[in-house]
Amino acid sequence: xxxxxAGKDQWFVVHVLSGQENKVxxxxxxxxxxxxxxxxxxxxxxxxxxxxEIKKGKKSETTRKFFPGYLIVNMHLLDENNQLVGRTxxxxxxxxxxxxxxxxxxxxxxxxxxxxxxxxxxxKEREEKVKPKVSFEVGETVKVADGPFQNQNGIVEEID
Numbered sequence: 001x002x003x004x005x006a007g008k009d010q011w012f013v014v015h016v017l018s019g020q021e022n023k024v025x026x027x028x029x030x031x032x033x034x035x036x037x038x039x040x041x042x043x044x045x046x047x048x049x050x051x052x053e054i055k056k057g058k059k060s061e062t063t064r065k066f067f068p069g070y071l072i073v074n075m076h077l078l079d080e081n082n083q084l085v086g087r088t089x090x091x092x093x094x095x096x097x098x099x100x101x102x103x104x105x106x107x108x109x110x111x112x113x114x115x116x117x118x119x120x121x122x123x124k125e126r127e128e129k130v131k132p133k134v135s136f137e138v139g140e141t142v143k144v145a146d147g148p149f150q151n152q153n154g155i156v157e158e159i160d
Contacts, residue, residue, distance in 0.1 A: 009042055010110035011074050013102035014092060018069040021046045024097035025071055031095060040088045043074040047119060049126030066126070072119065077108060084108075 016024040025044045032041050047070075048063045077088045084106070092098060103109035111119075136142060136156045144152050 009074055009076050010078065011072050011116045012077060012108050012110055014071045014073050015099040015101065016069060016071055017097045017099065020097045021065055021069070021071060024095060027097065028071075028073070028092070028095050031091065035091065037088070037091055039076075040085065041073065041075040041091065045072050045123070047072065047123055049123070066122075072111065072116070078110065 014024075025046050028041065028044050032038055046065060047067050048065050050061055051064050052059055052061050054060075073092065075088055075092070077085055077092075079085055092101070101108035138156055138158065140156045142154055142156060144150055144154060
C-alpha cells in the first residue's frame with residue numbers, strides 16, 4: 001500500500017477514456033480556473049515520450065503516451081485524517097471522460113513519492129532523448145518489408 005502524506009498535496013492516477021487523455025486534461029485545467037479549484041488541484045500530466053519513425057522514407061517525430069488511458073494529477077484529495085476532500089473528489093469524478101481513480105471505489109490510493117519522482121524523471125528523459133518507435137536489438141532476426149531485399153530475413157548488426 002502506498003505511503004501517504006495525508007493532508008498535503010499528493011499525486012493520484014486518474015483513469016480516463018483511452019484516446020481522450022489530452023482532452024480530459026484540458027477539461028480539468030479549464031474547470032480548475034472557472035470553478036476556482038487551484039487551491040486543491042495543482043497539476044495534471046499526460047505521461048508522454050517523443051518517438052521517431054520512418055514513413056515513406058521520411059523520418060518524423062511524434063509524441064506517444066506511455067500510459068494510455070491514464071493521467072496523473074497532483075491534488076489535495078485526502079485530508080489529515082486520510083478522508084476524502086469531497087470538493088476535490090466530485091470535481092475530478094464529474095469531469096467528462098474520467099472513469100475513476102486508482103484504488104478502491106471510494107478510497108483512491110496516492111502514488112508513492114518515489115514512483116512520482118521516477119515517472120517525472122522518465123518523462124523528462126524521454127522528452128529530451130527521441131526514442132525509435134520500433135526498437136531492435138543487435139543480433140535480432142528481422143524481415144525486410146520493402147525495397148530490393150523485401151521478404152528477406154536479416155540479422156541486426158548495428159543500430160545508429
